[in-house]
Amino acid sequence: MNSNDTRRSLSKVPAITLAFWVIKVAATTLGETGGDALSMSMQLGYLLSTAIFAVVFIIAVSAQIRARTYQPTLYWLTIVATTTVGTTLADFADRSLGIGYAGGTSLLLFLLLASLAVWYKSLGTVSVESVATAKAEMFYWVTIMFSQTLGTALGDWTADTIGLGYVGGMLVFGSLLALLAAAYYWTNISRTLLFWAAFILTRPLGAVVGDFLDKPVQSGGLAMSRFGASAALVTFMVLCIAFLPQRAAVRGSH
Structure with missing residues (x-):
């Protein structure tokens, strides 16, 4: 296979490995910490x-779509952009618009499922290995945007409204992700379904971890500086991107 064929066989997004998660x-x-730092x-x-x-x-999405191949730094910058705007957008809907965590979670879940449904009807698959065209990428990033916003609302709902707290929320979402990992290794459940379920659940996990780091001690947090926590997370991500092996997903591998 020549280099042009190799490029055409690769997706624009990373292979799903431990480093990815x-x-x-x-x-x-x-x-969560970055969004709260600004707002x-x-x-x-x-x-x-949210506007910023x-x-x-x-x-970031425009640059990602224009890129011809998977570029780790650009991809993860775009992911961070979705998580920060998702945080402030969910907080705006839940708190400023007054629809509450339950209302926000329900609305965003509907939008997420609708996005996946339209994507599937249009292209016949929602597998990440198929993300190699501009149209597929648009569906991919819109779906991710809804999933990140949903995750913020779901994390806040679990920790605050249901009353599990930040540690309780971490245990709940961590346990659900562990179950999905077990299903991946020991069942024949659709890998695409498991991926999107895990992708969605990592967001509320990150939301409650972020709140645990920067919320006041009396609220169950560690009262860390949001800017300090954000800087530490950026440093950790940069080191991971630099030293953990990453590669583009292969089209049609699943």
């Missing part, structure tokens, strides 16, 4: 912060 959880946690610590509010992060998201 490690960086994904860090990115979702960064989305709360800098007191810009949810709406203005939305511009970053649009620029």
